Amino acid sequence: MSEMTAGAKAGVERVWTGGCACGGVRYEITAQPGPISFCHCGQCRRQHSHVGAYTTFPRDALRRVKEDTLAWYASSDRARRGFCSRCGSGLFWEGEGNPNVDVTAGSLDEPTGLCADRHIWIDFKEDYYDLPDDGLLRRASTDPDNHSKVES
Amino acid sequence: MTAPLPGGCLCGGVRFLVTERPMGVVNCHCGQCRRFHGHVGAYITVPRETVFFDADATLAWYRSSAKAERGFCARCGSSLFWKGDGNPLVDVAAGSLDQPTGLATLRHIHVAGKADYYAIEDGLERFPADAPEPP
Numbered sequence: 001m002s003e004m005t006a007g008a009k010a011g012v013e014r015v016w017t018g019g020c021a022c023g024g025v026r027y028e029i030t031a032q033p034g035p036i037s038f039c040h041c042g043q044c045r046r047q048h049s050h051v052g053a054y055t056t057f058p059r060d061a062l063r064r065v066k067e068d069t070l071a072w073y074a075s076s077d078r079a080r081r082g083f084c085s086r087c088g089s090g091l092f093w094e095g096e097g098n099p100n101v102d103v104t105a106g107s108l109d110e111p112t113g114l115c116a117d118r119h120i121w122i123d124f125k126e127d128y129y130d131l132p133d134d135g136l137l138r139r140a141s142t143d144p145d146n147h148s149k150v151e152s
Numbered sequence: 153m154t155a156p157l158p159g160g161c162l163c164g165g166v167r168f169l170v171t172e173r174p175m176g177v178v179n180c181h182c183g184q185c186r187r188f189h190g191h192v193g194a195y196i197t198v199p200r201e202t203v204f205f206d207a208d209a210t211l212a213w214y215r216s217s218a219k220a221e222r223g224f225c226a227r228c229g230s231s232l233f234w235k236g237d238g239n240p241l242v243d244v245a246a247g248s249l250d251q252p253t254g255l256a257t258l259r260h261i262h263v264a265g266k267a268d269y270y271a272i273e274d275g276l277e278r279f280p281a282d283a284p285e286p287p
């Protein structure tokens with residue numbers, strides 16, 4: 001086991017919390033959330049109205065403590081996006097049959113202690129911004145690992 | 153460039169046209185934008201009377217502070233507008249604009265409120281809170 005892996009395992013002791021701007025939706029994450037990926041796809045751009053930022057982890061590690069105002073939108077035949085119907089905060093992405101769930105990085109309570117590792121769907125980026133020179137992986141729709149990483 | 157800027161939400165329930173072109177896009181790192189957008193906010197600022205709605209059946213407003221409201225689509229959750237009380241301007245989220253926009257990003261504001269999971273590394277000007285008014 002590498003030192004980095006050992007660090008990630010030790011982090012499992014922590015519970016991450018988060019929610020929407022109005023407090024109508026609150027959640028807890030009981031597994032180590034995966035590194036943040038920045039998504040430049042057209043759907044994230046419309047729904048978040050800029051770049052999407054998500055952490056990915058097993059679905060059973062997500063506990064929705066409060067979900068009075070949670071609404072879902074079927075953004076495709078095979079996926080749905082969860083948001084707060086009262087304050088409009090973007091929160092979840094769930095793919096049909098996918099054992100993992102994506103949670104927006106911005107909905108996590110600070111400090112998150114998480115790092116980003118990649119940009120995905122970069123071939124769908126809008127023209128009004130440039131990809132930062134941040135040293136992160138860059139993946140396009142044609143790349144096999146054009147998706148966020150889950151901690152193993 | 154003088155072309156107007158069409159835009160809307162993910163589901164099409166909100167569609168609009170911005171007839172005045174802004175100077176560019178400003179990224180906001182405040183905690184409210186972060187929750188609303190799920191990450192950084194990116195906005196153009198234009199006079200309210202230059203935003204014309206073709207569809208607004210699903211547009212909802214949330215009072216995000218004592219002095220401002222945020223507009224979003226109640227059907228698909230797209231995060232669209234910021235409107236300060238008594239402010240003749242409105243902020244329109246850049247990602248809601250149809251491509252190509254022909255716009256560029258100008259600066260970062262409220263960087264003191266940035267989250268820990270990302271860095272700002274594009275070399276653009278940064279302001280801890282609001283940017284000073286343009287001359």
Ligand SMILES: [Zn+2]
Nearest residue numbers: 020022084087
């Ligand atoms: Zn809410």
Ligand SMILES: [Zn+2]
Nearest residue numbers: 039041044052
């Ligand atoms: Zn995406």
Ligand SMILES: [Zn+2]
Nearest residue numbers: 161163225228
């Ligand atoms: Zn919509």
